[in-house]
Amino acid sequence: MVVGGSIGGLTTALLLGRLGFDVEVFERTPTDLDGRGSGIVLHTETLRWFVECSDQHPETVSTATRFMQYLGPDNAVLYREPAPWSFTSWGTFHRALLADFGRDHYHLGECAAGFVQDPDGVEVQFASGRCERADLVVFADGIGSANRRHFSPEARLAYAGYVGWRGLVPERRLSAATFGLLHDAVTYCVAPNTHVPMYPIPSPEGGLAAGRRSMNYVWYRNVAEGDELDELMTDKHGVSVEVSLHPGQVQDRFIEEMRSAAAELLAPAVAEVVLRTEQPFLQAVYDVGARRMAAGRVALLGDAASTARPHPAAGTAKAAANAWALHDALAECADVTEALANWEPGQLELGQRLLHRAREMGARLQVDCTWVPGDPENKLGLYGEHD
Template sequence: MSRYDGATAAVIGGSIGGLTAALLLRDLGFSVQVFERTPTPLDGRGGGIVLQPDTVRWFTERSSQQPQSLHTSTEWVQYLDTDNHVIDRDQRTWTYTSWGTFYRALLADFGTADYHLGEFACGFDQDERGATVRFVSGRTVTADLVVFADGITSTARERLDPTAQLIYSGYVGWRGTVPEHELSDGTRELLGNAISYSVVPHSHITLYPIPGEAGAGRSGTEPGDRLMNYVWYRNVPAGPELSEMLIDKRGIPGKVSLHPGQVQDRYVDEMREAASRMLAPAAAEVVTATATPYVQVVQDVRSSRMADGRVALIGDAACGARPHAAAGTAKAAADAWALSAALDEADGDVAAALRKWEPAQLELSSRLLDRVVDMGERSQFRNTWVPGDPSLRFGLYGPGR
């Protein structure tokens, strides 16, 4: 019998990090409920995810689902010049998934009975007996443990560290996907088995293939069924220029991102023209073929605290780091796995487990944030992003790790 049988946990945020935490807590014996702020299922949102060991660990160790069915893979990391010539190539295997594919798999394992949509957590209080979360709907939930996995705009972070503020990097990420079969033969051949980079002054783009939405009986992971995914980093000054760009087609200003189909046409047109002029032709073909590109504001934030009594912050809620190390989902999963281990080793004392768990995760956040800030500065402002430099490799714990 688990020491947590009969204990309750509330996870605030039903994305990949929140679902990973919920599954691990349930394995410890907690009765877990997940509360997601959006009113409709998250399926299909977002683009590609680089799968690092912590991200996929649930499926390799505890799930009956086969991880091979969830990802694509490539064998090379390559840099292209403006004539599509490969100027640096390193044999290094990486695997990828799409946000929707991975989310669906985690939700299938957790189930929907205790997964609540349309519940926006706006505050919490706690005492020695439990923590109570308040929701905009008027609902309140009291649990022995509350895990906030509610992303970079976390409502709980301000309670734990009021000084932690979002800091704009000076650039945005244009993102999108294109069905691989819509690309030219030459582009498919050049990009299909690699992470590909095109580095230009004050900018770079990264591309790799992810699972597509294939028909019945198909996984979407085979060449031709896949999507080519990319993120292109472009400088936009803070202030009126950025604010105007983040007003969507409905006239609603955004702070973190604009979703597919919401970016004003004039910005999409300019982005496509710039891609054709600046990037390697294969990369430009992918960008210009994207039907509904979208924009992600690249920002940093790190809380100096991740635990307070019975309340924990994980993933982007605790540390939102630039995507250059492809470690965002890995960090959320690593936080969840470390929390599970600390709780397992504790004698049922939730607060003591959180105190033990916090220091190492804070240190991991600090190291990751320092590294990705340097990577971004090298690319976007210092122009010292050198093709093939091993210090620029993906990895949560360090380059290539």
């Protein structure tokens, strides 16, 4: 059983299926997941399912650029280097994984509320009243995992001191000059205590060619914890949330302030993309790390186990790496409990290394303002190298 039907959960389910498990996936969201247009930088681990196991080819779920660049005032190119990267949209990638897994064993609207286990299996109770038993249960239910407490009661979300404004704009809506400057690169715009990474991803309609894609970005802005953050993270209906506000939920007054600041602080091409975003959405940046990922026949995986700040662009890669390592551990050892015990140490270390790197990158960008373009310490990826 896999609890959580996102990218990490589906990758895990597919790989367990390869080992001969009958897999059921339970997702708490009652409707299909769509990722709200977020972009994903594709690393080897993320793409591995499509390279090795799927009839779908990586080129059908991704787009690519050839350069990494930094823009300054007046769109001056402060730094540029050849750096080929591939990207996808969250929705595009999730739909492709779900197409491979199928919907017959994918259950929406089921929130796992707890579990008990004995030497022979695990029983999971759902908020709906449903109760299911399995030989192995993997919790891949994201940053807000309610089940993390069973592994690490002390693990709590720690606010990073800043939020990420997100959005995407069809490339066809950009001016010719802006499209020409941005379409073939991962672009950074860095100013004191703020920065924006930006890159093209497949459009919601599936467009992959330059000019038919969407330009995706995250604009990080420092926001003090307390009243200032609480007000920002209160939606148009007065409901306060902790992690994210979806498109259409952010209060208009904050969107107006954000747009005004974009025109003042950002390179004109980057500001144009931000200003042309019809419905920007918002994510408060947190990190969290569990001290355990395995307990008997139960595993904790992906963001449910540890969530790093997004700067290395490696969250989905870590979840995929966890899933592949679990596959290998179970392939080598038929005893589930022993396999999970063998799997856990390396995956804990992987998560802690990524947490540490992401915090250091965030400090250089948002606090110390010591980020240097081209510094190898700033490379994207799960391991701090072009992977």
